[in-house]
Amino acid sequence: MIEYVVSTNIDDRVLARAIRILNEGGLAALPTDASWVLACSLGSPQGIKKLKSLSGERDERRFTLLCSDISQFGELCSIDNSRFRLIRRLSPGPYVFILKTLLGTEKALDIRRREAGVRIPNHPVPLKLIETLGSPLYSITAKRSMTRNGERELAAAEGAELPPVPEEDLFEAGWELEDIEGLDIILDDSEERERVFSTVLDLSGDGLRLLRPGAGPWPV
Numbered sequence: 213m214i215e216y217v218v219s220t221n222i223d224d225r226v227l228a229r230a231i232r233i234l235n236e237g238g239l240a241a242l243p244t245d246a247s248w249v250l251a252c253s254l255g256s257p258q259g260i261k262k263l264k265s266l267s268g269e270r271d272e273r274r275f276t277l278l279c280s281d282i283s284q285f286g287e288l289c290s291i292d293n294s295r296f297r298l299i300r301r302l303s304p305g306p307y308v309f310i311l312k313t314l315l316g317t318e319k320a321l322d323i324r325r326r327e328a329g330v331r332i333p334n335h336p337v338p339l340k341l342i343e344t345l346g347s348p349l350y351s352i353t354a355k356r357s358m359t360r361n362g363e364r365e366l367a368a369a370e371g372a373e374l375p376p377v378p379e380e381d382l383f384e385a386g387w388e389l390e391d392i393e394g395l396d397i398i399l400d401d402s403e404e405r406e407r408v409f410s411t412v413l414d415l416s417g418d419g420l421r422l423l424r425p426g427a428g429p430w431p432v
Contacts, residue, residue, distance in 0.1 A: 213390060219243075219336045219401040230397055231345055238396035239263060241354055241389045242341065243403065244278075245334040246306040246410045246427045247382045248389060250358075251278060251351040254320060260350055261322075266394050267352045273374050273412070273423065275321075276308050276329040278349040280342040285309075285330050288317045288348065295415050298432070304334035306427035310414040321350065327416045337399050353409060355381045359391035374412050374424040382407035 215226045230240055237258030240251050250266070252259030254277065267274070277288060282300055285291050289311035291299070299309055308329040313321075317328060330348075333339065342349055355377060383389055384407060386400030411428030414421040422430055 213395065214386060214398040214400055216400050216402055217337065219403075222337065222340055222399070226399070227340070227344055230341060230399060233396045234259065234341075234345060234349075237262060239266065239394060240341070240349075241386065241392070241395055241398040242338045242349075242351075243335055243386070243399070243401055243405055244306075244338055244410075245304070246353075246408050247377075247405055248354040248386070249276075249278070249338075249351040250354050250392070250395065251338070251349040253345060254348045254350050257320075257322075260320075262394060263350060263352060266358060266392070268358075269352065271374070272321075272323050272325050273310060273327070273329060275350060275352050276331055276410075278338055278342060278351050279330055279332050280339045280348075282332065284348055285311070287314075289313050289328060289330060298415070298420070302428065302432060304332040304339070306334070306408070306410040307331055307432075308410045308412045310412065310416050310423065312416050327414075329412065331410065337401060341399070353377055354383055354389055354392070356383065356388075357381055359389075360393055377409050379407045382409070 234253040237256045252263045308331045313328045384404045386398050408427040411426035412424040414423045
């Protein structure tokens, strides 16, 4: 399940296997510029359903669309010039931007909210995977509570703010994720990740609002 890769030169065979798994509805664990994430293909309803079930999370703001380029945002969400300039200034990086979704995005993700989180991670592994796949990934932060021995927390009620993931519930090394049931492949660059989460900024309204502090500096 675990594949060790050189982040700047991923073996084509490993990349092809990861793409096949995602296209068939599987889940991949990936390093990012924040913590580890679990991801599925945006084009796989089976993968999206599997990811939601594994996470046990009901607050859809916990999920993020990982993109390789800001142009992909416009295919998924509504974005004007001022939002575009802010996102371009902060991307790639450990920032999630909550934006109003387009109708097709809501249907693809089967979400109740009319907003979705998008970001461009500053890490070559997810970027290469997205570029090769040809579409964004749907993702959520990997947590120890998702493992076989983890104690699954009940999803909290949604509120104005997005509570941070406790640091002790995050992973450092790729091999630690092997205990997550339902995970199909881990792309491990052999570097330990900091146990930090991304900064979440809400751009879905009239202004800019911090939903969750994290690795990205605030204020921006």
